[in-house]
Amino acid sequence: MLKTGVVTALGTMSGTSLDGVDAAVVRTDGVDIFGFGPTAYRPYTRAERDTLRRHLGLWPTDDVSAAALVVEDAHIAVMAGFADVNMAGFHGQTLAHDPAGRRTHQCGDGARVAQALGCPVVWDFRSDDVGQGGQGAPLAPFYHFALARWIGADAPVAFLNLGGVGNITWVDPRGTVPEAAGALLAFDTGPANAPINDVMLARLGCEFDEDGALAARGIADQDILADFLAHPYFIRSAPKSLDRDDFADFKGMVAGLRDADAIATLTQAAITGVIKAVALCPSEPTVLLVAGGGRKNRTIMAGLAATLPCDVKPVEAVGLDGDMLEAQAFAYLAVRVARGLPTSAPTTTGICAPICGGRISVTD
Secondary structure (H helix, E strand, C coil): CCCCCCEEEEEEEECCCCCEEEEEEEEECCCCEEEEEEEEEEECCHHHHHHHHHHCCCCCCCCCHHHHHHHHHHHHHHHCCCCCCCEEEECCEEEEEEHHHCEEEEECCHHHHHHHHCCCEEECCCHHHHHCCCCCCCCCHHHHHHHHHHCCCCCCEEEEEECCEEEEEEECCCCCCCCCCCCEEEEEEEECHHHHHHHHHHHHCCCCCHHHHHHHHCCCCHHHHHHHHCCHHHHCCCCCCCCCCCCHHHHHHCCCCCHHHHHHHHHHHHHHHHHHHHHCCCCCCCEEEEECHHHHCHHHHHHHHHHCCCEEEEHHHHCCCCCCHHHHHHHHHHHHHHCCCCCECHHHHCCCCCECCCEEECCC
16 A cells, blocks of 8 residues: 655644644655655634534534534645645544543544545544553654654754643654653643633634733733642643643633733743643753744743743754644654554553554545
């Protein structure tokens, strides 16, 4: 099905911020990166986002057909614009995530996407990991290991993705393979953009706090932050992962604050989650490389830079695309799945042993 050597893979990501679909091409053999190709972005319409929000927390046993149609159609629309692709990785849209119950739900049928595109599609990346006792997230760390080598890192670095939920990967590029002991540690840092975006939309009709400008005008409520940090998630050891709405009550906690102070409090919570996460890393990274929409929030970036002992930079500082890292990761992981290589390990999802997760759908 998949030729040997370096292939051209297309990956997609629709994150918990529900903004749209990222798509990106990576040239890889499933181990090393040999180059990057074109990228594209297809935003969800307001109506599509509303449909997805109505289905958050639902499982495949519920009626999620409307959400599935939105996810599949949006992905097919953006993925159809790429030519000369050998295979694709389709993540779908996470609607619910319950690793303690050994279940996770990424909405969208990869078989339908494969038929529409006419190429093999790897999908349902998380279910096998969760079913065997892992967290099922984060899954980008194996790609981060390859990226650390691509940028020429020779000492530990950390990648931080600030989407709806934040996640961090500490990488020692001197490891032999990503699943080797001591090569990686990865886990979710806490809520990031999701509560900020939700409150901005509910109060002001805006999709996000552009540049962190509103947060910069507010004062974070320290009592609410103390309650936030009392959440049991922060005393759990890593690896660990979150559902988008695991901190749903936190949005209610800021209900009595004026707009700027509410957003400042939610923003400081995102910063504090990252600070606590860096403290859990096996050693201090030489640099924290930030991807995802949160890197464009100047208040978040300034807060991290002012507090952390290491350098804090957007991934563009090392020649990477911070909007597309997650999509690229699923292109890379798709090739690993097709070749039977591990996609998660004890230090990335807490699973007992490295596992290759995902389903492959081929065209008729």
